[in-house]
Amino acid sequence: MSSITTSEANRLLAAAQNGQDDCLGQLLQMYLNYLKLLARTQLDRKLQARTSASDVVQDTLLEAHRDFDKFRGSCPEQFLAWLRTILTNNLGHIIQRHVLAEKRDVRREVSLDDIGATLERSTARLVAIIADRGQSPSADAQNHEASLLLADALAELPDDYRDVILLRHIEGLAFPDVAARMERSAGAVRMLWMRAIAQLRVRLESRGVL
Structure with missing residues (x-):
């Protein structure tokens, strides 16, 4: 099943890069649950009362669709990394708007690198749930297809x-x-x-x- 996910992602990405807009939509849909899961881990209860993970991800997918011509990668793993970058930026904007705006006198700045690192750690923990004891979670976290399948299973x-x-x-x-x-x-x-x-x-x- 996971190999089907990989081949399908490659097929859709290639078709999208050849201008097939419907395939781009299908490709983005494959990452919906995964991105929701990551976004949810970054929004504490206070922020969740003001915005939802679904809203952040929807904005992320809309931006990815709009700016797809800026993507320079050639494989699903690189595409997912690009999506995570967009998600990280959107989360940074939310924190600036809802949290730091209340403390402008302190002039704190959101570190997108910190948010990105937290997202990467969340990805590692996500895949580590299904890792065998003999496997390395850090290596398993690179398993693109397992991450997506796990996120879809959790969403159910x-x-x-x-x-x-x-x-x-x-x-x-x-x-x-x-x-x-x-x-x-x-x-x-x-x-x-x-x-x-x-x-x-x-x-x-x-x-x-x-």
Whole structure:
């Protein structure tokens, strides 16, 4: 299944670069869930009350469509890196507008490099969920197709299942902290996490990732 994802991404990218606009739309759609997942990890609760990950990603995809002629890469991995750059810039603008605007006297500046590095770490944690113990998460994070398939599988989970996995694995919180965030007992969160992981594994197996 993952090899199909890779070949399809290559086909759509080549067609888009040859001027087939419908293929560009299909290509961008392949990255929707992945970008939403990354954006969500960068928006704290205060920012989520003012904007949503979906809105940020929608703006990112619209910009990518508009500026596709500026993309100079030749493979899906480079295209994804380009999309992450656009997403990083949009997240930086949101932080400037909603957070730093309240502290203009301090004159703090948003570091896009810091946001980009955080996104890269989130990507590594995302793929590390499915990494075998003998695999290197840093090497596995370079697996373009596994990242997309995992993001799609997570998007299919019920909200509470997806939340507990994101808090535990993407944000790296301990179970007591996850429980506090989800306003549940630690025991209830552990049980929820076990069910969520089992559901995620089923979906990944159906995609040929595991």
